[in-house]
Amino acid sequence: MNSKTTQLRHLLSSDGTEFIMEAHNGLSARIVEETGFKGIWASGLALSAQHAVRDNNELSWTQVVDVLEFMADATSIPILLDGDTGYGDFNNMRRLVRKLEQRGIAGVCIEDKLFPKTNSFIQGERQPLEDVETFCGKIQAGKDAQSDDDFCIVARVEAFIAGWGLDEALRRAEAYREAGADAILMHSKLSRPDEILAFATEWADRAPLVIVPTKYYSTPTEVFRQHRVSLVIWANHLIRSAISAMQDTAARIQASESLVDVEGQIATVAEIFRLQGADELLEAEKRYARSARAETSAVILAASRGQALRELTRERPKVMIPVAGKPVLRRLVDKFKAQGINDVTVVAGYRSEAIDVQGVRIVENGDWEETGELASLVCALDAVGPDTIVLYGDLLFRTYILNNLLDWDAPLLAVVDSSPLDQAQGNTNDIAYCNARDDRAMYQQRAFLDRVCADRDWQGREPDGRWIGLLRISGDGRDAVGRGLDALRADPGFPRMGMPDLLNQLIEQGDAPQVQYITGHWMDLNNHDDLQRAAGFAQGHRS
Structure with missing residues (x-):
């Protein structure tokens, strides 16, 4: 030319x-x-x-x-x-x-x-x-x-x-x-x-x-x-x-206080993306964006109601309860997107229609009342890719925890709070026993899970902390999780099993998750007391 x-x-x-x-x-x-x-x-x-x-x-x-x-x-x-x-x-x-x-x-x-x-x-x-x-x-x-x-x-x-x-x-x-x-x-x-x-x-x-x-x-x-x-x-x-077009559109929206009359008569957002060349960028990323790690995704397990929160979850699931003016789920999604994690899948169940958060894919666990966390995870197995973070939907945590989780190189990586159990928040069945205690002087200490359970003196041992509900699955860890789930499905009690059951199965089959120790700076929402603390946590720590 x-x-x-x-x-x-x-x-x-x-x-x-x-x-x-x-x-x-x-x-x-x-x-x-x-x-x-x-x-x-x-x-x-x-x-x-x-x-x-x-x-x-x-x-x-x-x-x-x-x-x-x-x-x-x-x-x-x-x-x-x-x-x-x-x-x-x-x-x-x-x-x-x-x-x-x-x-x-x-x-x-x-x-x-x-x-x-x-x-x-x-x-x-x-x-x-x-x-x-x-x-x-x-x-x-x-x-x-x-x-x-x-x-x-x-x-x-x-x-x-x-x-x-x-x-x-x-x-x-x-x-x-x-x-x-x-x-x-x-x-x-x-x-x-x-x-x-x-x-x-x-x-x-x-x-x-x-x-x-x-x-x-x-x-x-x-x-x-x-x-x-x-x-x-x-x-x-x-x-x-x-x-002329902008004046007309603005006047119609102002008069009707609605977008219904104009939405079908203006350019679509997809047309804007086309004119901007968004497709070309996606193709270019395939050619040039050769990142050292695979694109990370997230699976949020959010099927439960949160029964202990009673009236607050009458019309919505626990993940949609606002904390400092923003639903818990929105906080999680924003935190992921800030780190470039845009592929976010939410496993919904109770009042799934009330989940109103942009930027996520919703899959439903229709049997949420009769099943546990692993049944929800199975519903989203197609979203578990080469690098995926699986987490509880009622979790609040400081950003640095996610940064460190992404920075470590391990096929399976579980975040464990080594604070004394009477100080740590969290589920009572997520007590963690590891092959080494937290050495706070060592950067990226190589410790592995031995057991996650509700027992405070498993095999007569003192607990090493509490798993907070964050698990990263990458590389060979994806196949290990697949093998673990296949093994657990053979158990008649599988429908009621939770994430600790999967962690323990991984340990038993020789794929024990590595541990990322933290000390505090997180919490989950189990009751009204947690919710009262959550507002201060979110505002004070920009959760």
Whole structure:
């Protein structure tokens, strides 16, 4: 494909009449290209309007260039900038051209008015014009500054706007052509094309002629072809249509206090993602994002009601109880997403319809009243991938615990609080016995589970802590969990089994989970006393 500058030059020198459309940001530029236009007009009016400033050079040229960079990156067709007066004298013009070439802009149109300019349709007849020699010097400076021979400078003549008439329009156009302008844009604010057609007849195709029929919009396009117009610019219609659409949508939502009337009549979020190139990013991630560890997922076991919380769980499961204004489940999901864990599955049961948390996949344990945690885990086995965190749904914990869990390299890793049992919160059947006590002086100590149970003196031993309900399964650990579940299914009591049963089965089959010791900084919600403490925990520790 030809470069963007070459494409623009071909549009200007085409034997027929070509058309380009206004755009004012990357999104509108991409829409212009997708629609089939061969080029884009970066309108000064539209660029100013989208920032809610006046078309009086209130938007600086550097701000304009910043927007143009996004437009150029989003498209493969040429962009012709409405460069006002060149944003200053000949020296500003030289710098502008160099910066536009660096950003991949194909050309610039400058007008022979004084800086700072005022829009031509606002008392144009009172606006003084730049003297011809000065403007010719600006054109020549721009041409000398360009490094790409195909970069185009279009000279816009404002003689008709200022009320000077045909002779002055022709005099200026010819001077600008001789100074090096690649095309002449002749502007008019009349509702009929008479001035433009008179100029086109006298101009006799000396150089490409560009027009902007905003005011004389009802003129048949064939008339422009007959008069050898090279390029027609539809100059501000996307920004105007966007304004109308936004005003209408905002008014309807405000009046109805609902989205029902508009949702089916506006672009979908999926369409926004498409225009943003979201699919391309996903494909690129497959090629380039070669992370050392697999993408992590999470499975949250949240099927139980939380009977001890009585009235608080009459209409909702325990995981939807708010703590410091935010449901427990929302806190967990936010914590995972903050660490880049976006694949979150929630196993629901009691009042599953009341789970209203975005960003999760819900699977249901329909037999939640008759089954335990392992039955819930089985419901979500397809979500247990190469790296998955399984946890209780009523858990609150400090962020560093999750960070450490992700940082350790072990196929099975269980988080154990080594605080004395009378200080630690948690389920009474999650008491942990390990092959080594917590050596707090050792970083990433290699200790393994020996048993998880409700017994405080298993085999006459002193407990080493309490499993908090967090288990990471990665690599070979996934197969180990599969073997453990298969073995446990053979037991008639399997439907009522909990996570400690799985941990103990893993130990028995030679796949004992490694232990990540912590000391406090977590809690779960079993009763009203826990709930009262939870608000302070969440607020004090940003849980």
